Amino acid sequence: xxxxxxxxxxxxxxxxxxxxxxxxxxxxxxxxxxxxxxxxxxxxxxxxxxxxxxxxxxxxxxxxxxxxxxxxxxxxxxxxxxxxxxxxxxxxxxxxxxxxxxxxxxxxxxxxxxxxxxxxxxxxxxxxxxxxxxxxxx
Amino acid sequence: xxxxxxxxxxxxxxxxxxxxxxxxxxxxxxxxxxxxxxxxxxxxxxxxxxxxxxxxxxxxxxxxxxxxxxxxxxxxxxxxxxxxxxxxxxxxxxxxxxxxxxxxxxxxxxxxxxxxxxxxxxxxxxxxxxxxxxxxxxxxxxxxxxxxxxxxxxxxxxxxxxxxxxxxxxxxxxxxxxxxxxxxxxxxxxxxxxxxxxxxxxxxxxxxxxxxxxxxxxxxxxxxxxxxxxxxxxxxxxxx
Numbered sequence: 388x389x390x391x392x393x394x395x396x397x398x399x400x401x402x403x404x405x406x407x408x409x410x411x412x413x414x415x416x417x418x419x420x421x422x423x424x425x426x427x428x429x430x431x432x433x434x435x436x437x438x439x440x441x442x443x444x445x446x447x448x449x450x451x452x453x454x455x456x457x458x459x460x461x462x463x464x465x466x467x468x469x470x471x472x473x474x475x476x477x478x479x480x481x482x483x484x485x486x487x488x489x490x491x492x493x494x495x496x497x498x499x500x501x502x503x504x505x506x507x508x509x510x511x512x513x514x515x516x517x518x519x520x521x522x523x524x525x
Numbered sequence: 526x527x528x529x530x531x532x533x534x535x536x537x538x539x540x541x542x543x544x545x546x547x548x549x550x551x552x553x554x555x556x557x558x559x560x561x562x563x564x565x566x567x568x569x570x571x572x573x574x575x576x577x578x579x580x581x582x583x584x585x586x587x588x589x590x591x592x593x594x595x596x597x598x599x600x601x602x603x604x605x606x607x608x609x610x611x612x613x614x615x616x617x618x619x620x621x622x623x624x625x626x627x628x629x630x631x632x633x634x635x636x637x638x639x640x641x642x643x644x645x646x647x648x649x650x651x652x653x654x655x656x657x658x659x660x661x662x663x664x665x666x667x668x669x670x671x672x673x674x675x676x677x678x679x680x681x682x683x684x685x686x687x688x689x690x691x692x693x694x695x696x697x698x699x700x701x702x703x704x705x706x707x708x709x710x711x712x713x714x715x716x717x718x719x720x721x722x723x724x725x726x727x728x729x730x731x732x733x734x735x736x737x738x739x740x741x742x743x744x745x746x747x748x749x750x751x752x753x754x755x756x757x758x759x760x761x762x763x764x765x
Contacts, residue, residue, distance in 0.1 A: 391602065392532065392536075400531035400536070401528075421750065482621075485621075486621035488618075489635055494626055495623045515528060
């Protein structure tokens with residue numbers, strides 16, 4: 388599972404942010420998962436918990452909150468907006484899996500459903516981001 | 526907060542050197558040099574990785590004769606497949622070689638994703654095949670892999686070098702590691718490029734003679750290694 392690599396980036400960036408803010412222990416991480424990357428919440432959370440164990444001295448009873456963000460796409464040519472869930476059933480299993488690895492291959496495997504343009508934007512809901520962390524300074 | 530940059534150096538911690546094959550101009554043979562250099566180093570017994578960052582027109586896989594059949598294996602990230610002893614990563618694993626239109630932020634996202642999830646493990650050299658110019662791909666490499674050493678390719682053409690010189694000046698201005706310049710597709714001996722490069726206090730690493738056999742060897746690495754181009758690249762690789 389490549390989710391582990393992304394979970395590691397969440398843990399390492401949280402630790403780096405905590406050090407910058409002089410937090411001794413991290414007590415909460417709030418994560419946003421963009422729907423486009425189709426990350427399985429349970430696998431991702433399992434990887435996060437394993438990594439918290441690895442870096443246990445940086446965490447204290449940490450609460451990990453994962454929020455899924457719907458994907459909004461917008462055509463640069465005709466301004467039409469649509470959601471990933473509207474187009475997901477038109478993708479082959481391999482195309483959906485490819486977008487799971489690299490969300491931007493949505494630009495390869497899909498087009499604007501209204502005008503057919505390949506030139507559209509991922510307005511929101513792309514992939515993994517850390518919304519905030521909380522911790523204790525002591 | 527963008528988490529992915531935080532693991533890039535972790536993914537590269539066992540990579541001894543990162544060399545970007547770059548140019549200010551398209552069509553000068555960057556991918557050919559990058560692929561041949563990777564093949565040459567692998568033949569010398571080095572552990573080599575090749576990352577194709579030409580996202581609009583990836584071509585390393587064509588030169589190496591590699592048609593991905595399925596996705597890379599996953600284990601705590603993705604594991605590049607080995608082609609002729611080269612660990613190979615490219616967007617083509619995911620794009621089915623179909624065209625895509627990417628704007629700047631999308632390019633950066635693709636590069637960040639590939640760098641964050643690809644497990645290179647132990648390598649002597651990671652060769653980056655960059656697209657032409659001083660755009661997002663080149664700037665992202667400079668930002669996220671600051672240890673990258675640049676190997677700049679030009680042709681003997683004054684037009685090509687006009688653009689290549691701009692890239693060289695940007696690299697010099699940024700005090701970035703610059704291995705030198707390779708002159709590719711040389712037909713007649715001329716000191717034009719070597720003199721221009723020397724004026725910039727940059728190493729001129731030599732020229733690669735135009736080799737008509739190369740086109741016929743594309744897609745066949747064993748045949749490629751027998752070309753005069755490969756022999757010339759072998760000489761250059763000893764200077765790196």
